[in-house]
Amino acid sequence: MTAPSTESDAPVALPWGEAETLTLDLPQAWRSTAEVVWPDLTGGIDDYPAALEKALNAPEAGLQVGPGSTVAIVVDDPSRWTPVREALPIIVRRLHELGVRQEDVSISVGVGRHHAVNAEAMRKRVGDAIADAYSCHSPPVDDLSAYVDLGVTPEGVPVRVFRPVAKADLRILIGSVLPHLQAGFGGGYKLIFPGTSHRTTLGALHRQGLSAGQAGRLLGGNADQNPMRQAIRSAARLLGPCLSISHLLGAPGEVLHVAAGHPDAVQDQLAVEARRRLRAPDAAPADLVVAGNNPWPGDPMQSFKVLLQHRAASRPGGVLVGFFWTEADQIDRSFPMPALRAIAASGAVGGWVIRRGLALASDLVSAVGSPSAFMLRWARELVVDRTVLVFAPPLYDRIGPRLGPIRLFADQGQLWQAAADALSRAGVDSPRVRVFPQGGLTYAPEPEPRTSPQPASAV
Template sequence: MTTERIAVPWGEDGSLSLELPPDWRIGREAVFEPDLRAAISDYSVALSEALDAPLDGPRLEDRVGPGSKVAIVVDDPSRWTPVREALPIVLARLHGAGVKAEDVSISVGVGRHHAVDDQAMRRRLGDGPAETYACHSPPVDDLSAYEDLGTTARGIPVRVFRPVAQADLRVLIGSVLPHLQAGFGGGYKLIFPGTSHRETLGALHRQGIGRDSDAGRLLGSPSTENPMRQAVNEAAQLLGPCFSISHLIGAPGMIFRACAGRPESVQDALAAEARERFQAPHAPPADVVVVGNNPWPGDPMQSFKALLHHRAASVPGGVTVGLFWTDPAEIDRSMPRTAMRLIAGSGAPGGWAIRRLVPAIERVLMARESSAAFMLRWARELVVDRTVMVYAPPLYERIGGRLGPVRIFADQDALWRAVHRALPKSRRDAPSVRIFPRGGLTYSTGVRNTVDV
């Protein structure tokens, strides 16, 4: 077996050829690609058919009438849901049923991501909807903008953005992709936490990540076994009627299925197909795991999530390599550049401290029920027991060669030399390797234990 030429998607249309060490004999069997067959050729037809035959409930236009107040909730710009294409079809059906434009609001489920300004709102919704309807980017920390709907049996405070909470019907437009904590994204997650106050967001993100549990075990899990998804569904019962329009997607512009109807039914149907298309087959953990961030546009936080999605493919003590194509416009969408530079400026000593302090800080945040606890858990599971290196030339140019314990490279030769040195001496001559070129879609799971609720 000889090393084959392996390329990963890079940018919108390019590719990056991996220049792996010549003594690493890697064949195609080490590479896992998602199933990208059978994309929809005519989206408007597919969506219309889904709306004509919704799952487990009446059609959208049969649920509203003159005087109905409708809140449309769409996912945020970091996702590639076909929001601009879906809105005209959905709005035409609402208005055909007698709903007035002044009774329709559109909110972007940003959660804790960056607020969506006017320009970004137009890009997300299209100029027509952005000008015609009341459009909102919910302020996650302004409690006065939220309706208090009570507390669930799990103790989740349900605080929902007022235009969404007070509507007669909520229409959710999003997509299903693997999610580290909720199993799969989409559905009610557009509201919980997308249009929820930070108190609700924090309480939801603490579900399933008890002190000794492994949050990575939640990735790709069914809704019946996933504490966060169960908590989200319970919160939705305090809200009122919802109608879901969701998608199974690949790269931007690649849609495999559009589905509409009862949110729980739509979510489960698309999650099952996502599992078939994107879950890597079980294999022995590898010494080196290489993950491309495609099709994410380069937001570092989303790119690091791609590494977390493949954590189970790596042996403890192994090396995980991220290949992060980075759009300069996306580089600080989720993590402010000042924060990245602050972490980067701490250099190697800062990385050493982070690796040792993260577990202790996480325990404190969990005890205080902090909304940041889940992010510390993910950081610990990624960097504390593995070496993480990233090839990302634009990120290297902005912040240098370190982001805490993560080393950043702009040169492939230097990257692979560093990987070789980081391996145990007994594994340097013939390390086992697994490669996930489209790591923004694919994911790997270990043996799933009972999760901590």
């Protein structure tokens, strides 16, 4: 059983950046009743190389390769904190011990629709020795000539996979299981579909499940009931053999579990543990929800997913507050700066239009099959019936106090006053408050029966 929820007058401190903390200056009346929800990160691995070697020695993780075999290693992109640099030397050593030649091993980053990984970022991701010795790729998502067409899934998804990955005799996937709004949890075959797939494939995959209700309803769910995950598994049947080396992570540098084997089996195994450790306790929706973006790196657009992961914890008409530690050079990693500035320049009027026009825009792009449909659906669910406030000083400095209907802050006093004003307009004087300091790990799905897996601890 998890620890019961408790309330305290003690200040609430969020992890902030790589090693700092940030104290929330919550009004005293709110602080004394706030519920603080932390993930269960107990029992981390002390010796990761030894744990990985043990996972690779399991019978289900056998490497069926030898002299003349080609191997495509696929790793997740730099927005994740999977221990890729630590894992790769162990994996390539084992391949070479089996007779696989260095020139027959390629490494691809599963970027999907994120920014391409340049040479500097590639070295940081895989390590200098690996970057110098092996062919490393960031798949060009729009260059159809770089992909192999493997057919179409029963769900109607065209399966176009980056050539080095599609043509290899074996694919080794190195990733992590984290909460995902559409796929339930990330990781596994998702590193290929959509990670190393053409834009037409990733667009079709991201449209799976949009008709299942509100965006995020599939968050943390079972793979066998998830339309996107089922379409991914259908696509994987058109490929040859794959081995998954997957992780359950805490903060960067903290590995809770590593497993190796068939991607479906490993994914299902780690998803069970992720639910136990990361799922927030069931509770009545709060008036005010605060979520920090830790341990996500400082990319604010990725951090908005943190608010969506905790949207169901707040009631309609309530207030969602994000605390986004943001690196100045990462602000436009997932969304171009000109577009951010254009939205910011529209001011309050633009926010009004966006809030009321998102439903129509979302329905329109879904009807025409646009790959942007899933992003608009998420945006619609986030802002359509809640006040969204974000503390992110570098983002505020770059684009000002608004991002469409979302208000940005560099001063906590001003932020909490804006939250109090919004709650007062809703007739709430004594709000129920929930705080998720490590919101990049925790998640709050739509309410489920009480027979669901054990949730994360609240202390």
